[in-house]
Amino acid sequence: MGYIELDVLDNQPKRIVIGIDLGTTNSLPAIWTDGRPEVLELEGEPALVPSVVHVKDDGTAIVGRSARARSLDDPAHTIHSVKRFMGRSLSDVDAADLARLPYTVSETERGLVQIEVRGKTFTPQELSALVLREVVAQASAAMGGADVFSAVITVPAYFDDAQRQATRDAARLAGLEVLRIVNEPTAASLAYGLEQRKEGTVAVYDLGGGTFDVSILSIEEGVFQVLSTNGDTHLGGDDVDALLMDLVAEEVRTALEGGADAVLAGPAYRQGARLAAEKAKIALSKDPEADLHLSLPEHGVHVRRRVTREEFDALILPLVERTLRSCAAALGDANLSASDVDEVVLVGGSTRIPLVRARVAEYFGRTPHTELDPDQVVALGAAAQAEVLMGGSRDILLMDVTPLSLGLETVGGAAEMLIQRNSRIPCSVTEGFTTYADNQTGIDFHVLQGERELATHNRSLGRFKLTGIPPMPAGMARVGVKFHLDADGILTVTAKEESTGTTASIEVRPSHGLTEGEVEAMLEESFANARADFEARRVVELIAEIGTMLRHSEANLEVAKERLDAESFEDLTEAIAAAKEAQSSTDLEEVQAARDVLDRATMPLATVLMDDVVKNAVAGKRLGEV
Amino acid sequence: MEDRPGASPAGRFLTPLVDDASGALRPVPEDVSPFAILGLAPSMEVDAKDLGKRLRAITRRVHPDFYATAGEEERALAERNNAALNEAYETIADPARRADHLVRSLGGPTEKDLGDMPQAFLMEVMEWNEVLEEAVPGSPDLASLATELEQQREQTLARIQAALTPLPPAGDSALAEVRRALNALRYLERALSRARA
Numbered sequence: 001m002g003y004i005e006l007d008v009l010d011n012q013p014k015r016i017v018i019g020i021d022l023g024t025t026n027s028l029p030a031i032w033t034d035g036r037p038e039v040l041e042l043e044g045e046p047a048l049v050p051s052v053v054h055v056k057d058d059g060t061a062i063v064g065r066s067a068r069a070r071s072l073d074d075p076a077h078t079i080h081s082v083k084r085f086m087g088r089s090l091s092d093v094d095a096a097d098l099a100r101l102p103y104t105v106s107e108t109e110r111g112l113v114q115i116e117v118r119g120k121t122f123t124p125q126e127l128s129a130l131v132l133r134e135v136v137a138q139a140s141a142a143m144g145g146a147d148v149f150s151a152v153i154t155v156p157a158y159f160d161d162a163q164r165q166a167t168r169d170a171a172r173l174a175g176l177e178v179l180r181i182v183n184e185p186t187a188a189s190l191a192y193g194l195e196q197r198k199e200g201t202v203a204v205y206d207l208g209g210g211t212f213d214v215s216i217l218s219i220e221e222g223v224f225q226v227l228s229t230n231g232d233t234h235l236g237g238d239d240v241d242a243l244l245m246d247l248v249a250e251e252v253r254t255a256l257e258g259g260a261d262a263v264l265a266g267p268a269y270r271q272g273a274r275l276a277a278e279k280a281k282i283a284l285s286k287d288p289e290a291d292l293h294l295s296l297p298e299h300g301v302h303v304r305r306r307v308t309r310e311e312f313d314a315l316i317l318p319l320v321e322r323t324l325r326s327c328a329a330a331l332g333d334a335n336l337s338a339s340d341v342d343e344v345v346l347v348g349g350s351t352r353i354p355l356v357r358a359r360v361a362e363y364f365g366r367t368p369h370t371e372l373d374p375d376q377v378v379a380l381g382a383a384a385q386a387e388v389l390m391g392g393s394r395d396i397l398l399m400d401v402t403p404l405s406l407g408l409e410t411v412g413g414a415a416e417m418l419i420q421r422n423s424r425i426p427c428s429v430t431e432g433f434t435t436y437a438d439n440q441t442g443i444d445f446h447v448l449q450g451e452r453e454l455a456t457h458n459r460s461l462g463r464f465k466l467t468g469i470p471p472m473p474a475g476m477a478r479v480g481v482k483f484h485l486d487a488d489g490i491l492t493v494t495a496k497e498e499s500t501g502t503t504a505s506i507e508v509r510p511s512h513g514l515t516e517g518e519v520e521a522m523l524e525e526s527f528a529n530a531r532a533d534f535e536a537r538r539v540v541e542l543i544a545e546i547g548t549m550l551r552h553s554e555a556n557l558e559v560a561k562e563r564l565d566a567e568s569f570e571d572l573t574e575a576i577a578a579a580k581e582a583q584s585s586t587d588l589e590e591v592q593a594a595r596d597v598l599d600r601a602t603m604p605l606a607t608v609l610m611d612d613v614v615k616n617a618v619a620g621k622r623l624g625e626v
Numbered sequence: 627m628e629d630r631p632g633a634s635p636a637g638r639f640l641t642p643l644v645d646d647a648s649g650a651l652r653p654v655p656e657d658v659s660p661f662a663i664l665g666l667a668p669s670m671e672v673d674a675k676d677l678g679k680r681l682r683a684i685t686r687r688v689h690p691d692f693y694a695t696a697g698e699e700e701r702a703l704a705e706r707n708n709a710a711l712n713e714a715y716e717t718i719a720d721p722a723r724r725a726d727h728l729v730r731s732l733g734g735p736t737e738k739d740l741g742d743m744p745q746a747f748l749m750e751v752m753e754w755n756e757v758l759e760e761a762v763p764g765s766p767d768l769a770s771l772a773t774e775l776e777q778q779r780e781q782t783l784a785r786i787q788a789a790l791t792p793l794p795p796a797g798d799s800a801l802a803e804v805r806r807a808l809n810a811l812r813y814l815e816r817a818l819s820r821a822r823a
Contacts, residue, residue, distance in 0.1 A: 397691070427709045427712045487705065
């Protein structure tokens with residue numbers, strides 16, 4: 001594997017920084033290698049981790065593909081789309097979303113969302129941390145077991161301070177240092193190397209599994225700036241599938257007449273219909289027609305429904321038109337029109353649909369970028385940014401702006417903004433405050449984010465109390481409070497009483513995030529799980545190793561089987577069968593044993609092959625030359 | 627490299643945020659002039675293109691992304707210096723903020739010392755307020771008021787620009803007139819956003 005680079009001077013492995021697209025539906029790691037970003041692969045497949053956590057009956061969690069596999073037969077213990085809850089309180093979350101959840105969601109006394117499964121409660125940060133751990137484990141396995149401690153993680157451009165902070169806390173819980181949080185559309189533009197433009201305007205159109213985002217960016221001499229964003233948190237490939245599933249249901253109703261409802265409500269039907277819909281959708285991206293095909297022999301269901309491209313296009317046109325209305329709104333906010341856009345970048349698997357590409361091209365009047373895999377673009381951009389952070393390049397510079405204004409609640413309940421939206425970050429503002437009563441030693445602050453006039457209409461980021469002001473008459477104290485928004489858009493507050501030079505102490509209680517103490521407590525708890533995590537990671541590595549060994553031994557067995565003795569041949573065939581079985585196991589001992597058995601069983605084969613090499617090498621040469 | 631103001635022999639823009647020879651970050655006092663940070667002499671005349679170029683060039687030397695693997699202290703300094711750079715840029719890029727800064731730095735009155743507007747302006751303010759209070763949102767009266775306010779804003783900015791070009795000596799009486807014009811500008815901007823709402 002070519003990933004572990006050594007620093008020749010002190011012979012230390014070079015620190016590895018990966019880029020992670022932490023998505024609503026899937027998460028994906030990428031790394032910069034040989035002068036370009038590359039998605040990490042296991043067994044020739046991208047190391048994609050479905051952002052799904054399943055809690056087993058013994059209370060342990062499984063993550064990724066195996067968790068997603070449980071979502072239909074055990075939805076009550078399988079958590080999807082946790083990104084929708086990051087840094088949010090219950091009142092922020094869409095009521096329809098909540099109603100649809102098959103598990104209980106409650107709120108801590110501070111308004112944090114928590115998810116209850118099997119009598120245990122999880123914060124979104126903890127669940128996201130589980131997904132991140134799995135991503136890191138896969139990435140590490142893909143790099144031959146290299147340690148990964150640092151990452152660049154992407155978030156939607158519209159994420160506020162609380163959501164960014166929550167993402168950062170999740171990484172910390174996963175034992176990962178976040179070197180930079182990058183906006184997803186900016187990452188997508190980086191992946192296409194658009195920073196090389198002298199100047200221009202970019203539209204990033206991101207139609208994923210369940211969400212749609214559009215962002216308008218400006219680029220000037222390598223400097224990126226998000227001008228506006230818009231979107232729909234409930235619009236994506238899942239909606240396309242649902243439309244096709246309706247067609248399947250129609251067929252089933254016709255075929256079964258009575259009794260169809262019982263079949264349609266069953267999990268086997270739902271799973272089958274979803275698969276049929278997905279398959280037809282993918283086929284329709286290249287073929288003029290495709291069949292929706294569903295066979296459930298136990299219910300006597302055998303339906304086939306032909307869908308032409310024209311019919312499919314007509315079916316999904318309203319969805320596509322909705323995305324274009326969002327594009328118009330985003331352009332309006334940026335004071336631009338569609339013809340001002342110089343480049344269009346497509347992100348998300350649903351942008352493979354030809355109608356989507358055609359309508360987007362028509363709307364902006366130019367051919368969108370589709371050279372890169374739309375499911376990988378964001379991760380690739382994150383890896384490009386990781387390279388900048390490692391000191392590899394100063395050509396790329398992300399000069400971000402804060403998406404929302406930041407301010408304080410004033411005495412009358414109004415919001416006074418200190419940092420305006422679209423201010424370049426990092427930025428600092430120092431504001432002077434004084435006391436209104438004699439000998440007052442503390443001042444309360446309520447930090448807000450948003451664009452509304454009234455404090456209650458904005459998002460509460462947290463409250464803090466300034467204490468330790470020396471006693472003096474009202475209005476005499478001069479307290480300078482400094483708000484600093486860092487390059488990731490995360491806020492820190494410091495304060496000083498200027499007339500006496502006293503540093504006032506501040507206790508920030510985040511409204512939606514975890515306090516420092518809570519993160520510490522969770523970290524400690526997670527050390528208790530460290531062994532289990534280590535085992536899970538080892539299993540992934542071993543399975544990857546088994547895959548490589550299987551490929552080699554099967555290929556060579558074909559070549560050399562006549563020269564292998566019968567016993568060795570039988571041993572190896574058995575070991576190969578056992579190893580294939582172990583590839584779907586999660587039990588460390590079982591996987592380790594299968595790998596060791598396979599390793600031993602391949603020895604005779606290796607000997608035969610070595611003999612060949614030696615024979616070829618010495619053929620026609622005299623002894624003295626060998 | 628062409629000769630340009632505030633550039634080092636190597637052609638880089640000089641800024642107190644960075645040591646030009648070593649490229650190392652330097653701590654700066656809070657009250658350092660925004661013009662100095664961008665390598666400029668104080669002036670009301672600013673070339674927006676040149677200013678943007680300076681911002682990008684200096685950002686390439688101070689942005690926290692380029693100190694991601696440095697020690698905690700250096701990373702914190704990069705955050706502070708880049709914040710100072712952004713603040714300096716915003717101050718200079720906006721003509722009203724730029725004029726406000728110049729009036730203060732030349733010892734002129736702040737808006738707390740001198741809160742009134744030019745005499746000639748006051749009569750008009752009363753008329754405008756009447757329209758603002760009585761007109762129905764979206765009415766043609768408001769639309770024509772917005773046009774008038776916009777013109778006034780342009781003219782007031784031009785007067786400020788002229789009064790500060792070249793810069794008057796420190797403590798000059800012209801600074802008080804600029805302060806009054808700035809107060810008028812603030813009124814105009816608030817009235818404009820009401821007229822357009």
